[in-house]
Amino acid sequence: xxxxxxxxxxxxxxxLQVLGVLVGGPLLFGLMYKVRCRLEGRVGPPIRQPLLDxxxxxxxxxxxxxxxxxxxxxxxxxxxxxxxxxxVIAPLLAAGPAFGWSADLFAVVYLLLLGSVALALGALxxxxxFGGMGASRAMTIGALSEPALLVAILALSVPxxxxxxxxxxxxSLSHPLWLAxxxxxxxxVAFLIVIVAESGRLPVDNPSTHLELTMIHExxxxxxxxxxxxxxxxxxxxxLVVLLALxxxxxxPWGIATAPxxxxxxxxxxxxxxxxxxxxxxxxxxxxxxxxxxLFRVPELLAGAFVLAVLAVVSALVMP
Amino acid sequence: MTSGLLVATTVLGLAASVVGAIAPEKTRTPLxxxxxxxxxxxxxxxxxxxxxxxxxxxxxxxxxxxxSGFSLTLDRFGAxxxxxxxxxxxxxxxxxxxxxxxxxxxxxxxxxxxxxVITLLLVPAASSVTTFLFLWELMAITSLLLVLVDQRHRPxxxxxxxxxxxxxxxxxxxxLVGLVLLATHSGSQSFSAIAAESAHLPAWVRSSAFVLVLxxxxxxxxxxxxxxxxxxxxxxxxxxVSALMSAAMVNLGVYGIVRVGDGLLGGGPAWWWLLVMVxxxxxxxxxxxxxxxxxxxxxxxxxxxTDNVGLMLLGVGASGLFASTGHxxxxxxxxxxxxxxxxxxxxxxxxxxxxxxxxxQATGTRDLDQLGGxxxxxxxxxxxxxxxxxxxxxxxxxxxxxxxxxxxxxMLHGLPSSxxxxxxxxxxGVGVLALTGGLAALTFVKAAGIGLLGQPRTExxxxxxxxxxxxxxGSGILATLCLLFGxxxxxxxxxxxxxxxxxxxxxSTHPLTGGWQIGLSGMHGMLAPGLLALGxxxxxxLVAGARRALQRGAVRRTEAWGSGRELQTAxxxxxxxxxxxxxxxxxxxxxxxxHDLEVSHFAESRYYVEAATFHTGLDDAFERHGYRPAxxxxxxxxxxxxxxxxxxxxRYLAFGLVALIVVLVVVG
Numbered sequence: 006x007x008x009x010x011x012x013x014x015x016x017x018x019x020x021l022q023v024l025g026v027l028v029g030g031p032l033l034f035g036l037m038y039k040v041r042c043r044l045e046g047r048v049g050p051p052i053r054q055p056l057l058d059x060x061x062x063x064x065x066x067x068x069x070x071x072x073x074x075x076x077x078x079x080x081x082x083x084x085x086x087x088x089x090x091x092x093v094i095a096p097l098l099a100a101g102p103a104f105g106w107s108a109d110l111f112a113v114v115y116l117l118l119l120g121s122v123a124l125a126l127g128a129l130x131x132x133x134x135f136g137g138m139g140a141s142r143a144m145t146i147g148a149l150s151e152p153a154l155l156v157a158i159l160a161l162s163v164p165x166x167x168x169x170x171x172x173x174x175x176x177s178l179s180h181p182l183w184l185a186x187x188x189x190x191x192x193x194v195a196f197l198i199v200i201v202a203e204s205g206r207l208p209v210d211n212p213s214t215h216l217e218l219t220m221i222h223e224x225x226x227x228x229x230x231x232x233x234x235x236x237x238x239x240x241x242x243x244x245l246v247v248l249l250a251l252x253x254x255x256x257x258p259w260g261i262a263t264a265p266x267x268x269x270x271x272x273x274x275x276x277x278x279x280x281x282x283x284x285x286x287x288x289x290x291x292x293x294x295x296x297x298x299x300l301f302r303v304p305e306l307l308a309g310a311f312v313l314a315v316l317a318v319v320s321a322l323v324m325p
Numbered sequence: 326m327t328s329g330l331l332v333a334t335t336v337l338g339l340a341a342s343v344v345g346a347i348a349p350e351k352t353r354t355p356l357x358x359x360x361x362x363x364x365x366x367x368x369x370x371x372x373x374x375x376x377x378x379x380x381x382x383x384x385x386x387x388x389x390x391x392x393s394g395f396s397l398t399l400d401r402f403g404a405x406x407x408x409x410x411x412x413x414x415x416x417x418x419x420x421x422x423x424x425x426x427x428x429x430x431x432x433x434x435x436x437x438x439x440x441x442v443i444t445l446l447l448v449p450a451a452s453s454v455t456t457f458l459f460l461w462e463l464m465a466i467t468s469l470l471l472v473l474v475d476q477r478h479r480p481x482x483x484x485x486x487x488x489x490x491x492x493x494x495x496x497x498x499x500x501l502v503g504l505v506l507l508a509t510h511s512g513s514q515s516f517s518a519i520a521a522e523s524a525h526l527p528a529w530v531r532s533s534a535f536v537l538v539l540x541x542x543x544x545x546x547x548x549x550x551x552x553x554x555x556x557x558x559x560x561x562x563x564x565x566v567s568a569l570m571s572a573a574m575v576n577l578g579v580y581g582i583v584r585v586g587d588g589l590l591g592g593g594p595a596w597w598w599l600l601v602m603v604x605x606x607x608x609x610x611x612x613x614x615x616x617x618x619x620x621x622x623x624x625x626x627x628x629x630x631t632d633n634v635g636l637m638l639l640g641v642g643a644s645g646l647f648a649s650t651g652h653x654x655x656x657x658x659x660x661x662x663x664x665x666x667x668x669x670x671x672x673x674x675x676x677x678x679x680x681x682x683x684x685x686q687a688t689g690t691r692d693l694d695q696l697g698g699x700x701x702x703x704x705x706x707x708x709x710x711x712x713x714x715x716x717x718x719x720x721x722x723x724x725x726x727x728x729x730x731x732x733x734x735x736m737l738h739g740l741p742s743s744x745x746x747x748x749x750x751x752x753x754g755v756g757v758l759a760l761t762g763g764l765a766a767l768t769f770v771k772a773a774g775i776g777l778l779g780q781p782r783t784e785x786x787x788x789x790x791x792x793x794x795x796x797x798x799g800s801g802i803l804a805t806l807c808l809l810f811g812x813x814x815x816x817x818x819x820x821x822x823x824x825x826x827x828x829x830x831x832x833s834t835h836p837l838t839g840g841w842q843i844g845l846s847g848m849h850g851m852l853a854p855g856l857l858a859l860g861x862x863x864x865x866x867l868v869a870g871a872r873r874a875l876q877r878g879a880v881r882r883t884e885a886w887g888s889g890r891e892l893q894t895a896x897x898x899x900x901x902x903x904x905x906x907x908x909x910x911x912x913x914x915x916x917x918x919x920h921d922l923e924v925s926h927f928a929e930s931r932y933y934v935e936a937a938t939f940h941t942g943l944d945d946a947f948e949r950h951g952y953r954p955a956x957x958x959x960x961x962x963x964x965x966x967x968x969x970x971x972x973x974x975x976r977y978l979a980f981g982l983v984a985l986i987v988v989l990v991v992v993g
Binding site for chain 2: 089118152227
């Protein structure tokens with residue numbers, strides 16, 4: 006292991022990651038919508054439009070449904086806070102032992118789960134039929150995607166002997182051939198499916214629909230307005246950025262800063278932004294070509310992801 | 326010193342029982358409860374002293390049990406379980422002070438309840454086969470009586486009691502045979518002598534004793550397929566009893582498996598532990614699926630007990646498997662993870678069962694579909710359910726997260742391995758753990774979201790008010806522990822590590838680096854739950870501050886919009902049945918729900934429906950396809966056998982003669 010990093014640079018990295026995720030989330034959504042519009046032959050709003058929307062929402066009045074308790078206003082806070090904590094602890098720009106204390110993939114998964122649970126409770130707190138429907142569907146999909154996610158993590162952790170993200174990244178940088186092994190490719194597909202499911206994108210959930218039979222995430226957040234809605238939207242987009250950045254670090258780690266210093270950090274920042282943007286564009290292009298799956302076909306997709314992840318573990322064991 | 330305290334604990338417990346039997350009705354509950362709390366306090370002190378010092382507490386008397394004597398030896402491993410029982414016992418008794426109804430204040434119940442608590446404390450101290458079986462049976466009988474206290478008013482209680490009686494006696498019989506087999510072959514009935522002798526026993530004796538004991542203890546722990554009594558008996562028992570059963574009694578099943586498997590037999594071949602792992606995985610999956618789809622709050626918690634016992638067995642099995650394949654350090658980590666889960670599960674499940682009983686007392690029902698809106702009407706009880714439920718869902722920063730994380734780490738480090746059984750068991754174990762984790766989160770959202778949030782669905786729920794202080798205090802202590810252990814797990818980890826080393830005799834170095842970070846020494850893997858909690862709290866405050874700064878004017882209470890509905894009534898809310906429906910549908914092959922739709926039409930035309938009734942049910946598949954056929958087979962055999970003794974004296978004399986001849990032939 007390399008010697009520990011100076012505190013200043015660790016703090017700088019964390020700050021940069023938090024700011025990057027905060028601003029990058031809405032911009033990524035803007036970029037993805039732009040790509041979608043262009044592919045459909047439309048001009049589309051500017052990329053910064055989601056940021057403008059957030060500003061507009063933040064100025065509006067806050068409301069609370071008459072039967073709701075304190076859970077309803079707390080839920081958006083927890084959603085954003087969990088993602089912020091992940092942005093602090095996860096090595097998105099730099100992989101150093103300084104992040105060892107908690108940069109554990111299992112911890113990241115459970116923090117994401119905490120955010121989802123908070124949102125689902127907030128939805129049920131409204132006492133409307135839509136809130137319950139969205140919560141039930143979202144929790145079911147969440148429960149089914151978790152095995153695939155954790156087993157895919159296991160497949161990545163086995164050769165590195167750790168579920169610690171920096172350890173995995175450093176190992177894959179020093180063994181570049183390892184990135185092309187079958188277990189990596191299988192785990193990659195499983196991971197992608199889970200990211201799509203967790204962030205509520207097509208073909209699992211359609212973020213732009215408000216058709217009652219099909220909506221999942223949107224049904225949960227129908228009652229939010231003003232600053233609360235802004236937080237929910239911000240949280241959702243931040244989650245996608247965090248997930249894509251983690252994905253990029255785990256599967257295409259080149260460019261990530263492995264030593265302290267402004268130069269390394271600048272390279273890491275540029276590389277991560279470029280990778281996340283590229284992944285976002287690819288995801289948006291994929292979405293244009295996809296139709297939403299029927300709700301009860303989604304478990305089959307997730308079961309497929311689970312099988313791929315198990316195969317990844319098995320092949321990691323057979324071909325060390 | 327410790328021995329004296331152990332005697333004092335027992336005497337106080339017996340005194341509480343006597344007081345419960347003779348005191349007048351008014352003072353009966355407080356007197357016997359307080360005496361039991363003091364007894365639990367003494368028991369807790371003994372347990373902590375033994376855990377700290379490692380000196381065993383020994384009590385032996387020849388007066389109590391004829392021929393064999395009554396012997397207690399409390400070592401560190403037993404002390405861990407005694408401490409759990411004592412803590413749960415004390416909190417349940419505090420809860421009981423404010424709990425009314427359900428027949429728990431009757432003379433019989435008041436004298437049996439302290440006895441039950443004391444057996445829970447003493448079973449882990451028993452150090453000979455006779456003492457153990459005596460205490461075990463006493464525990465079974467007292468708990469059975471306590472389940473049955475309300476049977477005059479509700480017929481389902483009697484049915485639950487029957488199931489429990491049959492299963493616990495079946496388990497006890499298996500246990501008796503298994504332990505006696507060990508005792509006869511090793512020539513002594515004391516646990517230490519068996520442990521010293523067991524390595525020289527023939528393999529078939531060891532293996533059959535282990536399997537029998539696994540069946541016996543598994544039935545008490547609610548392991549699939551011996552779990553059928555649990556989701557009936559635990560919910561029907563009065564509040565404090567259900568907490569004691571689910572948080573303290575099931576632990577003793579796990580205790581027994583480890584005590585016999587690792588302690589008396591000193592570990593065994595890989596297939597023993599693979600069997601434990603398979604049964605654990607089955608229990609975890611089956612339990613979590615049923616708790617995700619149940620609508621009865623206490624039944625849901627009972628199935629979640631089966632789920633969590635499965636996770637503990639997964640850890641115990643993994644530990645044995647590691648030990649049998651020569652990974653001593655990992656074996657210790659896995660056992661520590663399992664025992665940590667025992668402690669944490671006891672804390673959160675005890676709290677949850679007590680809270681659920683509070684809700685039941687306030688609303689008169691356990692059916693989630695009839696609750697709702699209770700967080701605003703019962704703020705303390707509601708918050709307690711949220712805390713316990715988050716621990717159950719293994720969410721940070723609560724205690725359930727720490728033990729599941731450690732279990733995942735243990736399984737992760739079992740790979741890569743050249744051993745094929747490990748290579749298959751560990752990924753499947755992780756998959757099971759992950760799926761049950763996800764389903765537990767869904768269960769929590771359902772229980773808390775449907776039960777506490779939204780609008781009240783019925784009149785009693787709308788009129789509910791906060792329960793007496795002692796009730797929320799009882800579950801509140803345990804809920805506080807959930808949070809405390811989740812943030813600062815180092816408060817319990819050293820004790821658990823000591824207990825695990827004590828039972829396995831492991832010499833391997835301290836497997837976990839302590840302090841605010843938990844790390845696996847010699848392996849990568851670290852978690853700082855305290856810092857994580859601090860970070861979360863700070864982030865929430867930060868975001869809340871930002872929202873506050875942006876906010877203009879007060880928050881306006883509005884009618885729920887609901888996509889433009891004109892009216893929102895409680896009947897339009899999602900129910901618990903509907904909430905669990907997607908899970909039921911996805912796992913239809915496992916759960917096998919029954920649907921029954923009856924439609925009657927008007928005579929004039931088939932196109933007009935007069936009435937439609939729909940009935941859907943979710944029985945336990947093991948019960949329907951395994952136990953019910955077995956029970957009817959037995960009944961058939963019973964009717965057949967009843968024809969043989971027809972009352973004729975000649976026939977009975979002939980039976981006697983035949984029996985005598987058989988005995989002479991066999992003996993001669």
